[in-house]
Amino acid sequence: MHPAASVIIFTSLSGLGFGLLAFLGLGLPNVSGWSAFAFFFIAFALSVGGLLASTFHLGNPQRALKAFSQWRTSWLSREGVVAVAALLVMGLYAALSIFLDIRITALGWLGSALSITTVYCTAMIYGQLKTVPRWNMGVTPILFLLYALAGGALLATQLRLALLLLVALTITQILTWIRGDISFATAGHSIETATGLGHLGKVRLLESPHSGENYLTREMVHIVGRKHALKLRIIATFCLGLIPIAMLAFFNLDHISALLVVILHIIGLFVARWLFFAEAEHVVGLYYDAR
């Protein structure tokens, strides 16, 4: 799949933002006044910024409001509805705790639950697609939730929890890559099943429908860039997981080094999310004899 900047920014930043909101809703850290303002500002900037980025790839963003209507069937619509609900509830919770120093625990818990549900819906936009076997795995929503919670815990300065979550995330990410590598073959798709010509012999594309590219090949048959996939996986593993885990486990972090851990984790997250798209093979590629 084409790793478009808009979807990488959308899923990464909104995941972090809603992860942080989930912790703030639980009163972790228990802050008030300007300190609370700073935490909530970062959380809203990330979640709202991410959601706005997602509208950049729309062909007709002026109709985006219509996307709230189909929550009964569409994960994308559900994601929009739940995200707005989470932002409204957490906005109210934040305003009360910043300006009036009132904390309504139930409201915070509700906001937390909605924030987590948003991340789950985001993951299911991809996880539901049978056409992309690497995404169509039960582990996809778990992975997205772990990214949101680990990143959220880091941003919420819940360092002991962050350490545990980062370990879980790193292990899950590596297992997902390994399992993903065989997902296409396991799903049983081949150019023979795509064309139905397998009973006649070995099939290969002799001539493409057209001499150039088209929307389908640009969007779904992205092969360039996978060349460095292994190197990028190693870079991502170190940045998002191994180095932050080591720093959290063995050093007493001050503000500067904590910021460094956060920045490293975010770089790793972007690299891993780029791979999530770039490595995903869509079955339509079979018709073009390329995945």
Add this chain to the structure above:
Amino acid sequence: MTALPPTTAKKLGLVIDLDICVGCHACVINCKEWNTSNYGAPLSDQDAYGANPSGTFLNRIHTYEVKQDAKPAQIVHFPKSCLHCEDAPCVTVCPTGASYKRVEDGIVLVNESDCIGCGLCAWACPYGARELDAKEGVMKKCTLCVDRIYNENLPEIDREPACVRTCPANARHFGDFADPDSAVSRMSAERGGMRLMPEQGTKPVNRYLPPRPKADIQTSGDIDILAPFLEPVADTPKGLLGWLDKALEAL
């Protein structure tokens, strides 16, 4: 609402005969011509006369080579357009309700004024049947020429999809698969009409008739199998030719 109807009164679709298609691309051209000038946004082209032309098409022809060991390769031209699946994944993923499957005839359509151009339906389709128009930013797909098949301004003979109407080899047929006695249902039953990528569980309505097995032609040795057909048919000419033959012989 983007929920799929549990069942549709008709199941309109195409039968595509892979044994007959000659890969002339006439259906591609007529599809583009009809659909760029009728219902919905035109099918735009980008850089049409430049170095890197591309454009929106609702029907494309792939050409495959099928090879068995120790046998000559077989060429199969493979037209591909929307299969109007019974369990269409493109419909249920749509966040706005722009994509829908019609209860009356099963045609899968896009209401372009509701489409935000997110592209998720194209991701959900295993067959590459949906293309986002680069100029209009809305999703385009085969409408089964819904603006032809019910169009009483057209002569009755033209009330079928443009690709079917134009096919010079008669490789494409249009009809109702819900009716077991329709021509398309019978054709599909007789020839083992197949559904593409059945493991995706989409239950496509369109069927493909597999190429008939090739006769085992003796290709080894230097015997030209067509030679017998090239023998002169009349070796003793009659009439004027006979007289000419004799006269010239006598010279």
